[in-house]
Amino acid sequence: xxxxxxxxxxxGIGAVALLLxxxxxxxxxxxxxxxxxxxxxxxxxPLTVTCDATLSYDEDGTIVEYVWDFGDGARGLGPIVSxxxxxxxxxxxxxxxxxxxGLSDQIETQIQVEFPPPVAQFSYAPWRPGTGExxxxxxxxxxSPNGEIVExxxxxxxxxxxxxxxxxxxxxxxxxxxxxLTVIDEVGAKATVTQVIEVQGGPGCYTP
Amino acid sequence: xxxxxxxxxxxxxxGAWGMTLQVNSGAQLTLGSFSQLNQFLALTNQLIxxxxxxxxxxxxxxPLEPLRLGVxxxxxxxxxxxxxLGGQATVLAWETDTQGAWNWQGDxxxxxxxxxxxxxxxxxxxxxxxxxxxxxxxxAGGWGWASLSYQSSFSLPTDWEIPFLPPPGEAVYRASxxxxxxxxxxxxxxxxxxxxxxxxxxxxxxxxxxxxGGTPLDLDGDGQGEGLxxxxxxxxxxxxxxxxx
Numbered sequence: 001x002x003x004x005x006x007x008x009x010x011x012g013i014g015a016v017a018l019l020l021x022x023x024x025x026x027x028x029x030x031x032x033x034x035x036x037x038x039x040x041x042x043x044x045x046p047l048t049v050t051c052d053a054t055l056s057y058d059e060d061g062t063i064v065e066y067v068w069d070f071g072d073g074a075r076g077l078g079p080i081v082s083x084x085x086x087x088x089x090x091x092x093x094x095x096x097x098x099x100x101x102g103l104s105d106q107i108e109t110q111i112q113v114e115f116p117p118p119v120a121q122f123s124y125a126p127w128r129p130g131t132g133e134x135x136x137x138x139x140x141x142x143x144s145p146n147g148e149i150v151e152x153x154x155x156x157x158x159x160x161x162x163x164x165x166x167x168x169x170x171x172x173x174x175x176x177x178x179x180x181l182t183v184i185d186e187v188g189a190k191a192t193v194t195q196v197i198e199v200q201g202g203p204g205c206y207t208p
Numbered sequence: 209x210x211x212x213x214x215x216x217x218x219x220x221x222x223g224a225w226g227m228t229l230q231v232n233s234g235a236q237l238t239l240g241s242f243s244q245l246n247q248f249l250a251l252t253n254q255l256i257x258x259x260x261x262x263x264x265x266x267x268x269x270x271p272l273e274p275l276r277l278g279v280x281x282x283x284x285x286x287x288x289x290x291x292x293l294g295g296q297a298t299v300l301a302w303e304t305d306t307q308g309a310w311n312w313q314g315d316x317x318x319x320x321x322x323x324x325x326x327x328x329x330x331x332x333x334x335x336x337x338x339x340x341x342x343x344x345x346x347x348a349g350g351w352g353w354a355s356l357s358y359q360s361s362f363s364l365p366t367d368w369e370i371p372f373l374p375p376p377g378e379a380v381y382r383a384s385x386x387x388x389x390x391x392x393x394x395x396x397x398x399x400x401x402x403x404x405x406x407x408x409x410x411x412x413x414x415x416x417x418x419x420x421g422g423t424p425l426d427l428d429g430d431g432q433g434e435g436l437x438x439x440x441x442x443x444x445x446x447x448x449x450x451x452x453x
Contacts, residue, residue, distance in 0.1 A: 033247065035254055041369035055254045055370075059247075107430075109371035 031103040032058035036095050044114045048084040051076075051093065058099045065098040071111075088115030088146070088187065118144030120183045120191040131201045134168045137179065144185035151184040157197070171199045227453050230292065232405060233283040234446025238300055242275040244434040245323065245356075248427045249274055249304065252321065252374050255364075259310055265365055269308035269319045278302035278325070282444065284333060287453075292335045296348060300327045300440075312365035321374055324357040327413060327438050329387050344393050346409075352387035354415050354436050355380055356425065372428060381425045383418035383436050387411060395448060405446040413438040 035055040040047070053066045056079075068076035070083045071091035085091060094108035122139040129135045139152050154162045156169050157177035171177060180194045253271040260268050284296030305322030331350030338345055359378040364370065391409030398404060415436040417424045426433040 030243075030247075033251055033254075035251060035370070035372055037258060038369040040367055052258075055258050057250065057254055059250070107371045109369060111369065 029101060029103065030059040030061075032056060032061070032063050032097045032099040032105050034095050034097045034105040034107040036107070038093065038109065038111065042112055042114070044116050045088045046084050046086050047113050048082055049093075049111065050080065050082045051095070053079045053095055053097065056095070056097045056105075058097075061099040061101050061103075063097045064100050067096045067098075069094040069096075085111075085113045088113045088189075115146050115185075115187045115189045117189050118142065118146065118149055118183050118185045118191045120181050120193040122179075122181045122193065122195070124179070124195075124197065129171070129197070129199055131172055131174050131199055132170055134170045135197065136166065136168050137181075138166045139181055139183065140165055142181070142183045142191075144183070144189065146189055147186040149183045149185050151182075153182040153184075155180040155182075171197075174199045174201045227287050228289050228292070229451045229453050230286040230294075230448055231284075231451070232286075232446045232448040233281070234405060234407075234444050236280040236282055236298070236300065236442045236444040238278045238280055238302075238411075238440045238442040239276060240278060240302060240438055240440035242302070242325070243437060245325075245427075245436075246274045246276075248374075248434060249323070251372055251428055255370060255372065255374075256306070256319075258370075259364065259368075262365070264312060266311040267309050269310065270306050272306045272321065272323075273304045275302045275304055275323065275325065278440070280327075280442070282446070286333065286335050288335075290337050290340070292337075294333050294335070295350075296329075296331050296333050298327070298329045298331070300438075300442075301325065310365060317363045317365055319362050321360045321362060322358070325436070325438065326355045326357075328353045329389075329411075329413070331387065331389065333389075335393075341397060341403075342395055344395070346389075346391045346393065348389040348391075350387055351384065352413050352415070352438070353382070353384045354413070354418065354438055355382045356418055356436060358427065375427060375429065379420040379423075381418035381420040381436070383415035385413075385415045387413040391442075393446075401450040401452075403448045403450070405444075405448045407444045407446065408442070409444070410441050411439065413440070 036051050036053040039050050056063055066079050068081055070093055091111050092108055093111055096104055096106040098104045119142060121141040122137055124135050124137045142149055152165050154167055156179055177197045178194050179197050182192045184190050249272045256269050256271050259265055278300050280298055280300030282298040286292035286294035303324040307320040310317040329350055329352040331348040333346055333348035335344045335346040357380050360374045360376055362374045389409055389411040391407050393405050393407040395403040395405050417433045418436045424433050
């Protein structure tokens with residue numbers, strides 16, 4: 001081989017070596033890839049969810065640590081964990097994985113936990129009212145696990161309505177009237193209950 | 209720029225009487241790394257495997273093969289003797305896909321996902337005969353145009369929440385940039401200026417993040433996106449024709 005071609009040969013071999021290094025990527029270190037599944041994806045509080053991070057993987061190593069942040073102040077460790085959300089709200093769940101080379105990756109998602117509904121209940125008196133007689137409706141037995149009930153709505157079944165925890169109403173015709181109470185608590189959760197009131201005397205005006 | 213260089217080479221080559229014109233065409237089997245795209249495919253495969261293993265889910269979706277092997281075609285010409293200059297054009301393609309369906313609570317959840325990467329290059333090439341008529345080394349540089357065709361229809365059983373899902377829809381992402389290659393070609397003369405060639409080479413082709421309608425490629429949705437790295441090795445077989453000018 002002529003001496004004048006040697007530099008070109010050396011240059012070519014060097015270029016091939018560099019390209020091979022770039023192609024194969026053998027000397028690169030890959031970070032792990034965080035991924036998890038969450039079940040159930042939604043529900044009513046208290047909601048227990050199971051988080052499975054075994055979907056995470058590491059191309060050139062082993063994942064040695066799984067760190068969870070459930071978004072409500074609680075944290076967890078391990079590939080599969082469970083957590084209970086006591087109250088409704090939107091929470092951010094974040095997973096961070098670390099491999100045996102100290103590299104990490106993280107991924108997060110949001111979960112919507114619904115507030116439990118309040119309990120709507122009411123009583124009324126007298127038990128068998130007559131036409132023109134005031135009936136007292138009392139919703140003070142209603143309650144909510146989310147806090148205070150902030151609104152009571154009444155529909156008396158004769159086209160009239162009212163608001164308030166305790167209300168009075170009278171009917172001018174006998175018959176059955178569906179009285180509906182809707183309560184709304186401080187987080188906006190609603191509940192409804194209906195009772196049929198039998199009013200004595202006079203012609204019936206309610207047709208179910 | 210690449211066009212001009214190629215045209216100049218061809219004109220100069222054609223006018224250089226007393227030289228040898230070599231024309232070659234051949235097929236290539238190419239091996240790419242596609243590190244970032246394959247990371248997306250691995251993530252998708254993790255998801256597929258997870259659902260496949262769910263005892264509540266019927267059916268199976270085959271995992272995606274990583275993007276590695278591709279095929280291509282190359283044509284080129286060289287003018288000169290000992291040291292030759294010319295041009296070449298190459299078309300390469302890689303692809304992977306999967307399709308299937310899961311059934312959960314009586315409802316079908318079809319899956320179809322495919323990726324196809326294509327590369328077209330125009331390069332000026334320089335070849336040096338190490339062993340005349342038998343072994344030559346070549347260097348090439350020029351411009352490449354790459355495209356990534358992506359299509360996905362991916363629905364999961366609905367009581368799952370998984371922060372990653374292959375984005376649905378179809379898109380063609382494009383990018384272009386400089387490319388370079390080195391190769392070694394072994395020729396087996398058949399007579400009358402015709403030879404069979406066997407070549408190995410490596411191509412450097414990094415295009416950064418391709419875009420589709422201004423939207424950068426980000427299949428895994430991590431905000432960092434994926435680059436299109438078509439750096440690859442190839443093994444080729446060619447037919448070479450040498451003409452005395």
